Amino acid sequence: xxxxxxxxxxxxxxxxxxxxxxxxxxxxxxxxxxxxxxxxxxxxxxxxxxxxxxxxxxxxxxxxxxxxxxxxxxxxxxxxxxxxxxxxxxxxxxxxxxxxxxxxxxxxxxxxxxxxxxxxxxxxxxxxxxxxxxxxxxxxxxxxxxxxxxxxxxxxxxxxxxxxxxxxxxxxxxxxxxxxxxxxxxxxxxxxxxxxxxxxxxxxxxxxxxxxxxxxxxxxxxxxxxxxxxxxxxxxxxxxxxxxxxxxxxxxxxxxxxxxxxxxxxxxxxxxxxxxxxxxxxxxxxxxxxxxxxxxxxxxxxxxxxxx
Amino acid sequence: xxxxxxxxxxxxxxxxxxxxxxxxxxxxxxxxxxxxxxxxxxxxxxxxxxxxxxxxxxxxxxxxxxxxxxxxxxxxxxxxxxxxxxxxxxxxxxxxxxxxxxxxxxxxxxxxxxxxxxxxxxxxxxxxxxxxxxxxxxxxxxxxxxxxxxxxxxxxxxxxxxxxxxxxxxxxxxxxxxxxxxxxxxxxxxxxxxxxxxxxxxxxxxxxxxxxxxxxxxxxxxxxxxxxxxxxxxxxxxxxxxxxxxxxxxxxxxxxxxxxxxxxxxxxxxxxxxxxxxxxxxxxxxxxxxxxxxxxxxxxxxxxxxxxxxxxxxxxxxxxxxxxxxxxxxxxxxxxxxxxxxxxxxxxxxxxxxxxxxxxxxxxxxxxxxxxxxxxxxxxxxxxxxxxx
Ligand SMILES: NC(=O)c1ccc[n+]([C@@H]2O[C@H](COP(=O)([O-])OP(=O)(O)OC[C@H]3O[C@@H](n4cnc5c(N)ncnc54)[C@H](O)[C@@H]3O)[C@@H](O)[C@H]2O)c1
Ligand SMILES: [Zn+2]
Ligand SMILES: [Zn+2]
Numbered sequence: 031x032x033x034x035x036x037x038x039x040x041x042x043x044x045x046x047x048x049x050x051x052x053x054x055x056x057x058x059x060x061x062x063x064x065x066x067x068x069x070x071x072x073x074x075x076x077x078x079x080x081x082x083x084x085x086x087x088x089x090x091x092x093x094x095x096x097x098x099x100x101x102x103x104x105x106x107x108x109x110x111x112x113x114x115x116x117x118x119x120x121x122x123x124x125x126x127x128x129x130x131x132x133x134x135x136x137x138x139x140x141x142x143x144x145x146x147x148x149x150x151x152x153x154x155x156x157x158x159x160x161x162x163x164x165x166x167x168x169x170x171x172x173x174x175x176x177x178x179x180x181x182x183x184x185x186x187x188x189x190x191x192x193x194x195x196x197x198x199x200x201x202x203x204x205x206x207x208x209x210x211x212x213x214x215x216x217x218x219x220x221x222x223x224x225x226x227x228x229x230x231x232x233x234x235x236x237x238x239x240x241x242x243x244x245x246x247x248x249x250x251x252x253x254x255x256x257x258x259x260x261x262x263x264x265x266x267x268x269x270x271x272x273x274x275x276x277x278x279x280x281x282x283x284x285x286x287x288x289x290x291x292x293x294x295x296x297x298x299x300x301x302x303x304x305x306x307x308x309x310x311x312x313x314x315x316x317x318x319x320x321x322x323x324x325x326x327x328x329x330x331x332x333x334x335x336x337x338x
Numbered sequence: 339x340x341x342x343x344x345x346x347x348x349x350x351x352x353x354x355x356x357x358x359x360x361x362x363x364x365x366x367x368x369x370x371x372x373x374x375x376x377x378x379x380x381x382x383x384x385x386x387x388x389x390x391x392x393x394x395x396x397x398x399x400x401x402x403x404x405x406x407x408x409x410x411x412x413x414x415x416x417x418x419x420x421x422x423x424x425x426x427x428x429x430x431x432x433x434x435x436x437x438x439x440x441x442x443x444x445x446x447x448x449x450x451x452x453x454x455x456x457x458x459x460x461x462x463x464x465x466x467x468x469x470x471x472x473x474x475x476x477x478x479x480x481x482x483x484x485x486x487x488x489x490x491x492x493x494x495x496x497x498x499x500x501x502x503x504x505x506x507x508x509x510x511x512x513x514x515x516x517x518x519x520x521x522x523x524x525x526x527x528x529x530x531x532x533x534x535x536x537x538x539x540x541x542x543x544x545x546x547x548x549x550x551x552x553x554x555x556x557x558x559x560x561x562x563x564x565x566x567x568x569x570x571x572x573x574x575x576x577x578x579x580x581x582x583x584x585x586x587x588x589x590x591x592x593x594x595x596x597x598x599x600x601x602x603x604x605x606x607x608x609x610x611x612x613x614x615x616x617x618x619x620x621x622x623x624x625x626x627x628x629x630x631x632x633x634x635x636x637x638x639x640x641x642x643x644x645x646x647x648x649x650x651x652x653x654x655x656x657x658x659x660x661x662x663x664x665x666x667x668x669x670x671x672x673x674x675x676x677x678x679x680x681x682x683x684x685x686x687x688x689x690x691x692x693x694x695x696x697x698x699x700x701x702x703x704x705x706x707x708x709x710x711x712x713x714x715x716x717x718x719x720x721x722x723x724x725x726x727x
Contacts, residue, residue, distance in 0.1 A: 044620075048620060173430065173435070259432055294450060297449060297450075300443065300444065304430045305364070305430050305444050306410070307362050309428070309444055309447050310361045310484075311448070312358075312474045312482075313471070314471075326448070328393030329391065329395055329465065329468065330341070330355045330393055331356045331359065331482065332356060
């Protein structure tokens with residue numbers, strides 16, 4: 031079950047509450063609603079509005095209890111309402127016509143948000159999953175030439191300064207290194223890795239040694255950015271734990287939003303290469319980190335007892 | 339130290355919080371001598387800015403004395419008197435190199451949060467939500483200032499705080515609002531919002547050669563202050579703004595329109611005001627863009643709409659038809675303060691502008707909650723409040 035991002039989920043819940051707010055009066059006081067929409071002159075308006083009310087409560091239930099994907103049912107409902115109100119306005123004049131048009135305008139406003147939310151549910155995705163591997167990718171542009179960026183990365187012991195899930199990378203020789211990662215729920219995960227491709231200023235690839243707990247591989251490409259804007263850095267990481275538990279294992283290693291984590295890693299790489307340091311604030315005293323962003327401390331200076 | 343903290347919607351409190359410390363070699367600690375309340379702070383106060391947290395130290399307009407610097411700081415030293423620009427900028431990224439400091443690519447550690455709402459992340463800002471960095475702000479006795487070699491402007495002569503404090507935000511903001519209009523001789527410029535930002539936009543429009551500037555608001559006391567810049571006041575509760583602007587320009591419409599109101603606009607038609615207020619309260623839209631809609635409709639064909647009022651997310655009923663069919667240009671931005679500070683300091687020194695004309699209230703930092711209350715309700719003819727710790 032690919033979950034939607036938190037904004038989409040929030041929008042979904044919000045629309046759910048709105049549906050509840052719209053639906054309830056339609057069931058309790060359909061006459062009032064009919065008057066406001068300028069259709070109180072039609073005998074069928076009250077039963078129709080009651081039906082719409084029932085439909086709104088259906089949207090509410092779907093959105094509040096189920097997935098944001100229920101926003102699509104709202105889009106369909108909006109289209110219906112717009113058609114009805116449009117006809118109502120065409121057939122009326124004076125004050126009633128004005129009220130029907132106003133109601134239609136209001137519905138149109140809501141439709142935009144409904145459609146936006148619904149579309150987001152389609153777009154949300156996290157990583158590409160094949161049967162038993164998880165591939166993550168991210169990219170960033172850095173105002174330094176490819177050689178500088180490559181050289182920084184090529185010294186693998188630098189990786190933990192911007193890849194927060196790594197505790198250390200010990201370089202053994204030109205090809206071999208030993209990686210230690212923090213795994214929040216377990217003690218630590220370690221593996222040996224070897225460099226499998228190395229083209230100066232262009233490309234670097236590595237792979238964990240056979241028999242690692244979490245078989246993984248990675249590749250980073252460096253290319254000059256157009257218009258003298260430095261270097262385009264593109265990273266791809268692949269995890270192939272045995273038994274198809276890729277999603278689970280990676281979530282433990284990288285958190286709930288692994289792709290966001292990789293993007294944050296690259297953001298820190300950019301900060302380090304452009305400004306010399308990882309950028310810190312009071313709310314994020316450890317710097318850019320997906321996990322941190324969810325649990326912000328207030329934007330107040332740290333108490334002195336804390337080590338900074 | 340004492341600091342003004344956001345404690346929830348319509349609630350700020352001056353509390354005892356820890357003193358800031360150097361976190362990075364490029365930081366400085368400033369002892370604040372003057373700080374101000376900005377219209378932007380009202381968006382936080384009224385609860386319309388997402389990602390605020392109880393206890394956040396707010397405030398982004400401040401100046402003071404450097405009391406500590408990190409090991410890597412070269413251009414300011416302990417004892418220097420400085421004004422600090424509200425956008426935090428690294429000075430090294432692609433955007434900073436081009437002077438677009440308010441979209442610095444490195445200064446927002448919470449860029450991932452901002453991306454979700456805004457697509458890409460702008461810079462970090464002092465005391466202005468977690469989405470914009472989670473930095474403690476300047477309505478406090480002390481502030482940690484990152485990238486101290488990039489932002490703070492040294493004030494080496496004896497100009498009083500009140501004349502230079504607004505270099506931190508609203509004077510450059512108003513100036514940029516006018517600069518975005520690309521003013522040509524003969525141009526008529528209309529400014530929505532006769533608050534301090536609008537008032538500086540009006541003064542700047544004249545500095546940049548506008549023929550006539552029109553000030554639009556509903557508070558006569560603010561329009562009176564605006565009139566001291568030479569602007570012609572228009573109270574939108576007493577006239578129909580669109581008609582009046584057509585009349586004043588013999589049908590053309592103003593050559594440029596500046597929105598210095600932002601997301602909490604007010605509308606004289608109760609129905610329309612209620613429509614947006616309800617949607618904003620239920621978070622179905624985040625803005626009440628009355629001034630912006632009107633500015634777009636008023637602007638002459640082929641003219642420019644400059645948006646310096648702050649918006650936070652999504653808005654409804656945007657007159658895109660007018661923009662496209664009438665070839666309008668919309669320009670906007672959080673102010674790129676750094677690039678205007680020095681030239682504007684020169685103008686202050688030369689006596690071309692004395693920014694202290696906007697100040698109506700001087701209070702102590704401890705009185706900040708009372709200050710927010712009168713500023714948000716526009717009571718006691720409040721135009722701009724300066725706080726001293
Ligand atoms: N872009 C930037 O970098 C930047 C910097 C500082 C402030 N701002 C923004 O500028 C805006 C103004 O700031 P301020 O300090 O002057 O605030 P303020 O609250 O003192 O002034 C706003 C004024 O707008 C008026 N107004 C409201 N609705 C109006 C309407 N429909 N038509 C005309 N006027 C209307 C109000 O009566 C008030 O006088 C705010 O949105 C603030 O966030 C932007
Ligand atoms: Zn401000
Ligand atoms: Zn920068």
